[in-house]
Amino acid sequence: MKDIIMNILDQSIRVKEMFIKNNIDLIVKGADRIVISLASGHKLIIFGNGGSAADAQHIAAEFVNRFQIERPPLAALALTTDTSVITSIGNDYHFDDIFAKQIRALGKKDDIAIGISTSGNSANVIKAMEAAKEMGIFTIGFTGSGGKLAEVADMTFSVESDTTARIQETHILLGHTLCDLVDRILFPHLMK
Ligand SMILES: O=C(CO)[C@@H](O)[C@H](O)[C@H](O)[C@H](O)COP(=O)(O)O
């Protein structure tokens, strides 16, 4: 058991380290792009399934409430929280439409849509990204090493791993890193 735990830790560290080293410039670009949207009165819309639904909510909460400094709230919304909306779309139309329909209802040109899918193939995430692009919303994909999401998104963060859990752990590191950078760019005077 101890070997298994140490092996999980080693894998998690290795995947994260490789991701950050290979994507450091892209992460800065992603933070700059988010800053442009937020500073011009637009918002982040975040969505995914299962663990990635939790990640979407976690990241949205960091922006809306606060991250590591005291600063004004920032506009972010997870599309995974309203069970009435999700069940009615899933029940009356199709589960593949649960995010796309919310994007059409709530999204505005120049918002940012962040779709999270470790396989890169969840149809509801892909459909929402396509709907967002049609509306002039900038799309960012958090994904693994394969799948369609990378082909659809304007900007893609791909984690090189074939283990869903390791990919998710890296996505949350990415989400926290983006929050940290956005705070530093928007509120340099509030940084300690
Ligand atoms: O958290 C986990 C696995 O670690 C699961 O809940 C996982 O998120 C679900 O199976 C998702 O439906 C997988 O979707 P995706 O990441 O391939 O888009």
Ligand SMILES: [Zn+2]
């Ligand atoms: Zn998980």
